[in-house]
Amino acid sequence: MSRPLPTPSKISQPFWDSCKAQHMEIQCCDACGVYAFYPVYICPECASRKLSWKPVSGKGTIHTFTVAAKSSFAIEGPLVVALVELEEGAMMVSNIVTNAPERIGIGDPVRLCYEPVSEEITLPMFEPA
Numbered sequence: 001m002s003r004p005l006p007t008p009s010k011i012s013q014p015f016w017d018s019c020k021a022q023h024m025e026i027q028c029c030d031a032c033g034v035y036a037f038y039p040v041y042i043c044p045e046c047a048s049r050k051l052s053w054k055p056v057s058g059k060g061t062i063h064t065f066t067v068a069a070k071s072s073f074a075i076e077g078p079l080v081v082a083l084v085e086l087e088e089g090a091m092m093v094s095n096i097v098t099n100a101p102e103r104i105g106i107g108d109p110v111r112l113c114y115e116p117v118s119e120e121i122t123l124p125m126f127e128p129a
Contacts, residue, residue: 002073003073003075003117005117005118005121006121008120008121009039011039011040011041012038012039014039014053015039015053016120016121016122018053018055019114019121019122019123019124020116020120020121020122022114022122023055024055024056024058024112024124025053025054025055025056026039026053026054026056026086026088026090027039027040027051027052027053027054028051028052028053028054028088029043029045029046029048029050029051030048030050030051030052031043031046031048031050032045032046032048034046034089035054035056035086035088035089035090036051036090037086037090037091037092038092056086056087056088056090056112057086057087057088058111058112059086059087059109059110059111059112059129060084060085060086060087060109060110060111060112060126061084061085061087061107061108061109061110062082062083062084062096062104062105062106062107062108062110063082063083063084063085063091063106064082064083064106065080065081065082065083065096065104065106066080066081066082067079067080067101067104068080068081077098077099078098078099078101079095080095080096080097080098080101080104081093081094081095081096082094082095082096082104082110082126084110084126092124094123094124094125094126095123095125095126096110096125096126096127096128097113097115097125097126097127098127098128103128104128108128108129109128109129110126110127110128110129111126111127111128111129112124112125112126113125113126113127
């Protein structure tokens with residue numbers, strides 16, 4: 001079975017467009033400077049409605065993770081699902097691309113990479129830095 005793909009919405013389309021361009025952007029509050037992920041209409045920190053899309057560094061840290069030795073998805077190797085804290089402060093769930101999950105640990109640095117999975121969707125993923 002292939003991996004289920006997201007369906008971009010009006011609010012998330014800029015995120016998916018930036019991933020397709022392999023230059024990920026997430027929202028940043030113009031009032032307080034907090035980065036927000038997943039896409040929102042109101043800042044989760046100060047409730048401002050003034051949010052803009054800004055590029056991120058692509059650097060992050062593993063906050064927590066789990067490893068599935070087998071997956072029903074058509075992927076190579078183990079499936080590593082992680083909560084990654086971006087250098088900018090936002091958290092996002094993604095996959096860690098590695099053939100050695102036993103070498104991954106909480107607090108490890110990671111960097112953004114991309115996996116084009118269709119003509120419309122490129123998934124943001126991370127790899128050990």
